[in-house]
Amino acid sequence: MWTEAVLHNFAGGKDGSGPGNSVVAGLAGNLYGMTPTGGTYGLGTIYQVRGGDFRVLHEFTGGADGAPGLTDRLFYTYDKAHLLGVTTAGGANGAGTAFELDSVSGAKGQWTFNTLYSFAGTPNSGFPYSAIIFDPKKNIYGTTYYGGANNLGSVYQLHGTQVGYREKVLYSFTGGTDGNRPLGNLVDDFLGGSLYGTTSAGGTANAGTIFKLTPNGDGTWSESVVYSFQGSPDAALPYTGMVGASPGIVNSTYYGATVSGGTYNQGAIYQLVP
Secondary structure (H helix, E strand, O other), rough: OOOOOOOOOOOOOOEEEEEOOEEEEEEHHOOEEEOOEEEOEEEEEEEEEOOOOOEEEOOOOOOOOOOOOOOOOOOOEOOOEEEEEEOOOEOOOOOOOEEEEOOOOOOOEEEEEEEEEEEOOOOOEEEEOOOOOOOOOOOEEEOOEEEEOOOOOOOEEEEOOOEEEEEEEEEEEOOOOOOOOOOOOOEOOOOOEEEEEEEEEEOOOOOOOEEEEEEOOOEEEEEEEEEEOOOOOEOOOOOOOEOOOOOOOOOOOEEEOOOOOOOOOOOOEEOOOO
């Protein structure tokens, strides 16, 4: 038999409010997450919780550090207490940021925040909602709701250099059958070299798509539509990304959910089989 316990009740003040994204598990039983609002500046927080112990690790100002909005979950690296994520808005150009939050070695309980990259918006990427993923070379990948050549969303790569991260737009959505407005995370097939994701709109029935990005070997990438959602009784409007049954494996089966479609047009859970 399962039991449920509330670990923290958000008060809407300094602790934050409205944490709609997922939490991630770290070492020593710690959980980490973000809130889109609340904190001293009203623009969200990053928090840590373990049992009944709750701590705010960072309060967003909306300036260079960004403002998380409704961005998806953080990414936790297990080699050290290290969190990475994106913000939907704020940053140097107002189009969101990629950031890291590091625990300070030898200083228990202290964390440092660093903005890795400020998105610029069209024709570059802008306003990311999705969680990020990494390849074996530590390049960062994600999607943005706006930005790209047509301001209909994009898939981007952030590559670390000695002078900071540089962005490369891997694909700009056109608003046709390829889909547009991606909200969800990417999933990797890095052993096969490809990326998969979803768009919240577009496709043949304007109900969203599942797409695949494949590197061409010359630094460019090609996009293909794996599936166009058709609406009820089919699934429709995938606002989240997918998860792989065997992450990183070629021809994995993928799973996801949609906010609309299905027999009763109240949403559906779907399986994508290669």
